[in-house]
Amino acid sequence: MATPRSMRFSGRLAAAACGAILLASTLQIAAAAAKPAYAGPYVDASAYIHGEDQINAWYGMTWQLKRDFDDICGDTFCEGEYTNTEALRFSCSVHRTSGRIGMCLWVFAASDERIEPSTGKVVAQTQAWHCRTPLAPGTTLEELLAAVQGRSPLYAPLPGGRGSIFDGLVDCL
Template sequence: MPRKPRNHNPFSTLLLPVLLLGAGLGPAGAEAAPRRATYVDASSYLQDEVDFEAWFTLRRQLRLNFDAICGDTFCEGDYTNIQALRFVCSVQRLTGRVGECAWSFAASEESVDPARGRIGLDAPAWLCRSPLAPGTTIEALLDALQGEEPLYAALPGTALTLYDGLVDCL
């Protein structure tokens, strides 16, 4: 189901400076209180059902895309059972700009000590950061990565893909 463009309320843009002034964060208060961006998980930022569905569909499709290529690529080396854990993005609460997206992975290699019968474990984990262009919004990211193969879709403002980020990481 295609995502509908998000309707932005022009009054929220006009209201923000008034709220900041009222909170003492306007020109005079800006010197007294440092300006900090507040980031939240993408799932906490998204407001409407269409965006939620796009986000959870994206995460599901990424896992399916990774599972489909793992055996022929990343899972041929030392670890044959790499598992995609979670794709997560931080989003600036006021602007919708993505701070960073990362995808976590884990694997294991078990071994048996023939003399003692003990099982040993080597269990690495990776956090693969996505090669996003600065200023990317969560809406633009969701639009760019919808479909059945988001792993190979060009990220907004760049020719890179999430797959490119994995090659550098795994």
């Protein structure tokens, strides 16, 4: 027959074992959640770029694209139904080993707000666009960055003679 002292020891041992099992299962779940669902060959351009020159070229291009768009917005794309149009993010998928671009996409959001005079309610119409950049197949990120370097990237001719990023916007917005 077990004594009260041995029952306390076995109770503590059982509690410690349960705690260890719970901790181990929690760690396994956390480790599984930290892994990407699928580690494919394409990554975001910001994860692909390396070295100070490429980093500066990529972020300089994306910053200048937004400025270029803001400069022309009022005279082109921002007239009409949606007068409040914002350039959101310019993204490219890049093959992690070859550097070839899978696709570049520039996302825009717009709204038009009006006041309901009888209620004071603000009514907003919203719209979003996903504008694909007209890149030639096989274009590398290095080729894209070289093509727009030192220029206004919105209007720079893209590698492969497919126009400019602006041309892609004309077809999209």
